[in-house]
Amino acid sequence: MIDQHSLRSHVLADFGATAAQAQELLVYNQNIFNHNTLNHSIQFPLPPEAHLAAWEEYALAARVLGTFEALKRVLVQLKFPIVEGISQTQTYRDATRKGVAVDGMTEATGLVLQQPQKLQLLLHQSLAGTIPVLLTENRDDFVSLVQALTKRNEPQAIPASMGACMVSGFNNWDRIRQYRQKWEAESFANRYPSSWQEEFQQLIPQKELYQDKFIILSGGSYSNVSAKDMELEESQWQRLSLTIRLEHECTHYFTRRLFNSMRNNILDELIADYRGIVVATGFYRADWCLRFLGLESFPDYREGGRLQNYRGQPPLSDGAFEILQALVKAAAENLQCFHAEYSEDLTDTNMQPLMLMGLTFLTLEELASQEAKFRIQQTLDKLQTVFTV
Known part of the structure; x- marks a missing residue:
């Protein structure tokens, strides 16, 4: 069987890529999901990560104080306003990098929200485990x-088309303070500053003890696409938008936990939109995905569509970006054909995580190829023989 690199090169040639454009896209579309650490007896949903315990405390406090007031007490960034250059001030650096208390800091005037009372903290159960969600309309x-x-x-x-943000590797100084209080209570000797500095150095490599993952979610239309363009009632589209947006971000959490990867890349976005659309509607619609990305009138691209947010660093050349658009269209349509044919199987709760896992084994070129159906099915068959979910 032809190897993956050769197949990808052939697909790019079939789509009209020049040698230079093909080289750009071979680099951009390289699959970097790490599948080597997968446990062969995975149980979904995954167990919660260590940071969830702290966020459960925050959720309890939010019921009493309100979400914004509760979070301002524990997340130091919420104690500062949005001001150009503030991150370069010594006080901000001390507070966010060293955990220095903000009491008396003149810059710490607090984050200003227009509707702080409407901020919500949800603890959402996803395939990858329960994850905190900050929701504002x-x-x-x-x-x-x-x-x-x-x-x-x-x-x-x-970008106006961005309605959600998956935060990963967030240094939570409140958790570090809680850790220090517990550690100091264990022994009088632990109360010396020098002892804490030694312990802190031991803590740094154990990122699960102080780094958090959570989602920031907005209300409004998904991908900044109107209900009129979706040919839906406004209230219906708002409900669907929230579900798609939430499940989309939870899919990034899924790939981050399982495969240690969560990129600003179109393959990640295709997989996440697939999950969001399927959860929201029960089936996959390529036309929805393409509209979200700005490709509803392909080969014309709508400026402001989400696809331009994933052009890469350095950005793809104009020619390579045009080829990428064609690949995305073909991949989305192939994915719809596959889902439609196997829709009954894919509604099984055990198959849903396997399908997401399967898509991470492929590349955009494979999904756009004429062999896409075979490639997806072959990957799923392998996963079903290896993993017990």
Whole structure:
């Protein structure tokens, strides 16, 4: 059988890629999901990660104080406003990098939200385990939260087509403080500052003890696509949008936990949109996925579609980006054909995680090829013989 690299090269040639464009796309579309650490007796949903215990405490506090007030007490970034250059100040660095208390810091005037009372903290059960979700219906508040928690409180632009953000590797100083309090209570000798510095160095490699994963989610139309364009009632589209957006982000969490990868890449997005659409509607619609990405009038691309958010670093050339658009269209349509043919099997709860796992073994070129159905089925057959889910 032809090897994967040769197959990908043939597919790119069939789609009209020049040698230079093919080389760009072979690099961009390289599959980097790490499948070597998979446990062959996986049980879904996966057990919760260590940080969930702290977020369960935050959820309890949120019921009493309100979500925003409860989180401002524990997430240091929420104690600072969105101001250009603030991340370069010494006080901000001390607070976010060293865990220095913000009391008395003149810059710590607090994050400003338009509708703080509407911020919600949900603990959502996903295939990859329960994950905290910060949900706001206010677009400006969503942008502010993303800037505070992922952009170091800098006013960096957030694309209008972006309605959710998966946060991973978030250093939670509240958990570190809780760890220190518990550790110091174990022995009087632990109360010396020098002892804590030694313990802190031991703590740093154990990232599960202080790094969190959570989702920031907005209300509104998915991918900034209107209900009119979807030919749906506004209320119906808002409900569907929330489900698609949430399951989309949970799929990124799924690949991050299982395969140690969660990229700003179109393959990740195809897989995540597949899951979101299927959960929301019960079946997969390629036309929805293509509209979300700006490809509803292919070969014309709609400026502002999500696809341009995943052009890569360095960005794909214009020619390679056009080939990418054609690959995405073919892949989405092939995925719809496969799902339609095996829809009964794919509704089985055991098959749903296997399907997501299976898609991570493939490349965009394979999904866009004429052999896509065979490749997906072959991968699923292998997974079913290896994994007990």
